[in-house]
Amino acid sequence: MDIQQLFNETVAGSKLLSSKPDNETLLKLYSLYKQATEGDNANAAPSNPFDIVAKAKYNA
Template sequence: MKANTLEEAVALTKKFTSKPSNEELLKLYALYKQATEGDNTEERPGGFDFVAAAKYNSWLAFKGKSKEDATKEYVDLVNSISVKYM
């Protein structure tokens, strides 16, 4: 099963039978946010919220990438890792 759109890719991730690695999860999160919201304009999370900081930094790494490119990269990533997690 291959996804062709952002919506299909999101639906496909919900069918994963095991959890992707933290690195893969961060990249999925960041690409999804870039595809749906564009550049990260949120405030940097404070202090000891390491998960929020990791998400923030991951999304920030895609600054300047168009929503279309981020969508394509997200779909491609989901399709490539789905063989491992389904």
């Protein structure tokens, strides 16, 4: 099994968890997924100070 196939199976498995992880775990999973699929973040930080979700994702 190659690494890409293993990654794809793991991503699919993460959507079938029996219970929803806490927010800290979700942000960690999000950050690892984005790092693996897109690499380092080259975008500017969100400009809207009230967009808490976008800011948390950016910081993750």
